[in-house]
Amino acid sequence: MIFAGVDEAGRGPVLGPLVVAGVVLNKRDLDDLVDLGLTDSKLLSRAKREELYAEIMKRAIDHKVIILPAEFIDTNRQTTTNLNKIEFNAAVEILNSLNNWNQAYVDAFDRNAKRLQFVLSNTIQHEVVAEHFADRNYPVVSAASIIAKVIRDREIDKLHEEFGVDFGSGYPHDPKTSKFLETYYSTHKELPMIARKSWNTAKKLVEAHEQKQLDEFFSGEG
Incomplete structure (x- = not known):
């Protein structure tokens, strides 16, 4: 069985980008990653996230990352597009671009997870499971959360350097x-x-x- 997972990092900050990531992994590699400590990125130190990121990327069948800068978020919100819609569009783009997966899991960013699951599944014409705390309950979403968090941390580092x-x-x-x-x-x-x-x-x-x-x-x- 081959799984796809989608999660984000940086939804709430006032500074910096929102990063949405997706990854495809098979069951055996996910089991190996769990043995190495794979879990929700928020429960891990930065050093452990970086370590697991390297292991995830070695095993990933496919992955995609979308970086949405602050200006993009502001511009879209001015046109009455809320943050859920922005993240929804990114999740759809990621799921449509990822290859060779049988089942997809998404960490629900809508208050109503069942509604999100229904709309996502209908939009991409493939069954998607959307749940709150999916980043803790499904290893493939944990992997996506680590990718998103590591990439966002690196983007923030670049901004620290840029602004001195x-x-x-x-x-x-x-x-x-x-x-x-x-x-x-x-x-x-x-x-x-x-x-x-x-x-x-x-x-x-x-x-x-x-x-x-x-x-x-x-x-x-x-």
Whole structure:
């Protein structure tokens, strides 16, 4: 039996790309990978993810990665396409491009997993299982989650180098991320191109700075 798995990394961050990955592996190789420690990428250290990534790529029958930058996400959300639709389109593209699989599993990104399963299966004309926590319950989805996470980590490393600062993970709750956004906006009077401007975190930052300017103007301090 040959399985396909699809998962993402970077759905929630205010900085950096969303990465969606798919991989095809046979049952024997999946069993070997589980013996090596394969599980949901969120439960692994970065070093272990990198180690498993190399082992996955050695065994993968096929794989595909789609990197969706912040600007792409913002542009699509402006046209009333929500994040679920963006990820759905990526999952469909991946499943249609992957070869030689019998059964596909997707980590459900819609609140209603059964609805997602129905729509995905009908769209690609092949049965797809979509479940919450599929990245923990199906090894092939664990493998896809590791690919997505490793690629996103590497993309974030590139952005750290490009901007000359370690801004952390890109998630709103990360103090390094918050500090970077605040400093960048204070200096440049705009958000960096890698920021998802449609995110509430970004909107609130801009609104706070605009309000501060108004307050300073009317108080005579500006």
